[in-house]
Amino acid sequence: MKLMNFLPVVSLIAVIVSCNSPVKDEETVTVKAGITKTDWGEFDSSKVYLYTLTNTKGTEVKITNYGGIVTSFVTDDKAGNKSSIVIGFDSLSGYLAKPPYFGALIGRYGNRISDGKFTLDGTAYTLATNNGKNALHGGLKGFDKVVWTSTVMNDTVPSLTLNYLSKDGEEGYPGNLKVTVVYTLTDDDELKIEYNAETDKTTPVNLTNHSYFNLTGDVSNTILNHKLMIDADNYTPVDTTLIPTGEIKSVKGTPFDFTAAKAIGKEIDSVKGGYDHNWVLNKKDNSLQKVAVLSDSLSGRSVEVYSTEPGLQFYTGNFLDGTFINRDGKHINQHTALCMETQHFPDSPNEPSFPSTILKPGEKYHSETVYKVVLNK
Ligand code: BGC
DSSP: OHHHHHOHHHHHHHHHHHHHSOOOBTOEEEEETTEEEEEEEEETTEEEEEEEEEOTTOOEEEEESBTTOEEEEEEEOTTSOEEESBOOOSSHHHHHTOOSOTTEEEOSBSSEEGGGEEEETTEEEEOOOOBTTBEETTSTTOGGGSBOEEEEOOOSSOEEEEEEEEOTTGGGOOSOEEEEEEEEEOTTSEEEEEEEEEESSOEEOBOEEEOEEOTTSOTTSOSTTOEEEEOOSEEEOBOTTSOBOSOOEEOTTSTTOOSSOEETTSSGGGSTTSOEEEEEOSOOSSSOEEEEEEEOTTTOEEEEEEESSSEEEEEOOTTOOSOSBOTTSOBOOTTSOEEEEEESOTTGGGOTTSOOOEEOTTOOEEEEEEEEEEEOO
């Protein structure tokens, strides 16, 4: 790494050469210190790669440019054993079987839009609906199911930039939306995700990442013994199709109170189906702040979540039913993994009182989230 600092020009050339040179099937090349690139196949006539980002501690994050998916996040547990704290597959075919957004980038709109409809500046838009009557996570072919252009940055820490142009009318959304997502793995075991976007027509935008965590690294353990703290005094209740009612409700005295760390399983039975709600974070501005902490005593791992976003969708893997099989051959059953999706609130385009998700031409969408792994020995 240090050597690279003395050779910026040489390393930049190396990066450009390796990014442009074809990688043969399953061949792995080192793009720069801390990053390898493996040929992972093809989708929609575009090459798919798997990038491995490794920091100086040996923590390793794998990301594919298909859906911008984080396929694994390998860290040490308290016994010194390595395992992935997110579920996923080791081949592209696993993802082409359409698992429910495992590790993926979500867009153009994270979570649901009621009836797949909204009105902007007097024009009514109809989206592709893919969740009963509602539009979920961008529609039938959201950002999780497209191939992104990938570039490895010549930085001091491993970093991968993904670009995608979502065309005007895609899944019903207005405007050409240029999206850039940068994944960085720091030496402090932080996976940092930066989202940027620009549009040429006014459109709703709500980007997030849909990683499913199980800090034990083993889906034979449920996440019900994990402890969670969410810095939120309020949440948004939902109707039977999981669309917010528009109400902002206090968590006090309800199973939704995670203001002090508590076991996820403690009151989950009082929430029909399990947790799948948006928490209204206490943070008052769009600076990057700690919004949640997930911890597991079995592995000694914790994940601190920092975000610029106003909301957190906490989802306890309620619809996971064993259909999909994790990389270690074990079935991914209900409540064996959970998501902490930092984002704006669901259905905001139809709820004027929620923070706005509307991006206009000339404006810049910017959002950041950090998942920091901490080991408590
Ligand atoms: C949603 C769930 C959905 C899951 C997977 C979550 O973000 O809130 O309702 O089932 O994603 O699709």
